[in-house]
Amino acid sequence: MVVPATALSFAPNVQFDAALIRKLSRQGPRYTSYPTADRFTDGFGMGDYMQAVNSVRAMGARNPLSLYVHIPFCDKLCYYCACNKIITKNRSKAEVYLTYLKREIDMQGKLAGDLNMVTQLHFGGGTPTYLSDEQMGDLLAHMRRWFRFATDDAGEYSIEIDPRTVTLERIRTLRTQGFNRISFGVQDFDPDVQKAVNRIQPEETTLAVMNAAREAGFRSISIDLIYGLPKQNLMTMDRTLTKVIAADPDRISIYNYAHMPALFKSQRRIAEDELPSAETKLDMLSLCIKRLTTAGYVYIGMDHFAKPTDDLAVAQRQGRLHRNFQGYSTHAEAEMISCGVSAISAVGSTYSQNEKTLDAYYERIEQGELPIARGIKLNVDDLLRRIIIQMLMCNFELSIASLEVAYPITFANYFAKELEQLRVMEQDSLLTIDPEWLTVSPKGRLLIRNICMVFDRYLGEKQEVKTERLRYSKTI
Numbered sequence: 001m002v003v004p005a006t007a008l009s010f011a012p013n014v015q016f017d018a019a020l021i022r023k024l025s026r027q028g029p030r031y032t033s034y035p036t037a038d039r040f041t042d043g044f045g046m047g048d049y050m051q052a053v054n055s056v057r058a059m060g061a062r063n064p065l066s067l068y069v070h071i072p073f074c075d076k077l078c079y080y081c082a083c084n085k086i087i088t089k090n091r092s093k094a095e096v097y098l099t100y101l102k103r104e105i106d107m108q109g110k111l112a113g114d115l116n117m118v119t120q121l122h123f124g125g126g127t128p129t130y131l132s133d134e135q136m137g138d139l140l141a142h143m144r145r146w147f148r149f150a151t152d153d154a155g156e157y158s159i160e161i162d163p164r165t166v167t168l169e170r171i172r173t174l175r176t177q178g179f180n181r182i183s184f185g186v187q188d189f190d191p192d193v194q195k196a197v198n199r200i201q202p203e204e205t206t207l208a209v210m211n212a213a214r215e216a217g218f219r220s221i222s223i224d225l226i227y228g229l230p231k232q233n234l235m236t237m238d239r240t241l242t243k244v245i246a247a248d249p250d251r252i253s254i255y256n257y258a259h260m261p262a263l264f265k266s267q268r269r270i271a272e273d274e275l276p277s278a279e280t281k282l283d284m285l286s287l288c289i290k291r292l293t294t295a296g297y298v299y300i301g302m303d304h305f306a307k308p309t310d311d312l313a314v315a316q317r318q319g320r321l322h323r324n325f326q327g328y329s330t331h332a333e334a335e336m337i338s339c340g341v342s343a344i345s346a347v348g349s350t351y352s353q354n355e356k357t358l359d360a361y362y363e364r365i366e367q368g369e370l371p372i373a374r375g376i377k378l379n380v381d382d383l384l385r386r387i388i389i390q391m392l393m394c395n396f397e398l399s400i401a402s403l404e405v406a407y408p409i410t411f412a413n414y415f416a417k418e419l420e421q422l423r424v425m426e427q428d429s430l431l432t433i434d435p436e437w438l439t440v441s442p443k444g445r446l447l448i449r450n451i452c453m454v455f456d457r458y459l460g461e462k463q464e465v466k467t468e469r470l471r472y473s474k475t476i
């Protein structure tokens with residue numbers, strides 16, 4: 001029996017407080033990793049990565065594998081984009097890229113393919129559907145030579161698509177190729193907004209892709225919206241939300257557009273005088289939360305909503321939710337092996353990132369090396385803070401007692417400085433602190449980044465404070 005989303009809905013688990021957001025919103029990391037990627041150094045290289053894989057093996061390799069594949073190419077530039085992508089219509093570039101990518105997969109497969117079963121695969125970009133059906137089939141077959149994949153019902157196999165560039169037949173093919181989750185950007189249904197950001201994606205196209213994905217048997221359909229784009233206002237957002245709710249996706253992400261033209265060249269094409277004011281942005285966010293929670297969606301955290309029946313919401317209720325470079329995930333504690341230009345792996349207690357330019361990436365592979373450019377080996381303090389940030393981001397609470405069992409610390413002593421800052425937040429009703437638990441309130445959930453930032457040791461380093469504003473987007 002299919003249970004309608006609303007049948008399982010609860011009272012909204014998030015509360016919008018404009019005054020509090022105005023007071024506390026500041027620039028901060030999104031914590032898809034801790035330490036964040038800007039702390040990686042080039043002192044970390046291929047030898048360190050190989051050592052991390054060997055330690056995982058020596059410890060019995062209990063965690064399953066999670067694979068990430070980065071396809072950097074896109075047909076057309078969306079002006080708001082802050083991803084690492086290459087805009088080109090020259091398909092031969094993808095051919096060349098695939099030959100190198102397969103060589104990297106060979107190296108990773110030889111090194112780590114036997115560690116454990118793959119229970120998670122994600123294709124991201126750029127635009128993974130820039131590859132043709134044949135190229136995708138060939139790449140997946142290549143990966144299966146080295147890695148063992150869990151069955152369809154036991155694994156989470158997802159791909160980001162661009163509805164503007166796929167046929168409905170293509171959607172069906174992706175399902176038969178093994179993908180069972182699909183995600184894509186909508187951003188806004190309003191034609192003027194779409195024009196202002198150079199992403200014309202007719203409503204009929206989006207809806208047809210969603211229907212085809214449903215008919216093809218994808219387990220979860222996820223869409224992205226953005227608030228804060230040029231020409232957006234409360235009316236356009238309200239109309240878009242009505243259409244989105246009627247389309248009934250399983251997951252919805254609502255991102256705050258961070259206009260940082262000094263960092264992202266493509267954003268310089270956005271007319272600043274067409275951007276909504278900070279106040280309008282807050283009103284739009286409030287509207288999104290109200291409309292989606294009324295429609296029965298649950299706030300998962302950090303811009304994400306899901307139907308209460310979706311695996312993400314179920315995992316959160318069961319305390320199994322995890323956060324990694326692709327956002328929230330139901331598969332906790334996997335060793336993440338990532339392939340492709342700029343891709344980031346998380347193996348054992350390390351993070352490592354591949355070369356960011358195609359030339360450097362190709363050159364390293366030509367030399368027979370894994371194309372790792374930088375990374376970090378986490379110390380015990382990093383691991384402790386990482387688990388705290390994970391718990392807060394995923395569960396909105398932290399069991400101090402469990403932490404003290406797992407780590408040789410007394411929380412009140414080790415985090416005395418942090419507790420001082422948290423007490424100020426407690427006065428603002430962001431959370432409650434008792435000897436056993438930190439519990440984030442429905443008001444504090446929207447400002448979860450602020451709470452996590454208290455535990456980020458690196459943010460406290462003096463000289464960092466000035467540049468912080470340039471690197472991170474605002475917490476709301």
Ligand code: SF4
Pocket residue numbers: 073074076077078081082083085125126127162
């Ligand atoms: S938003 Fe997506 S499709 Fe658009 S340029 Fe960026 S990566 Fe490519």
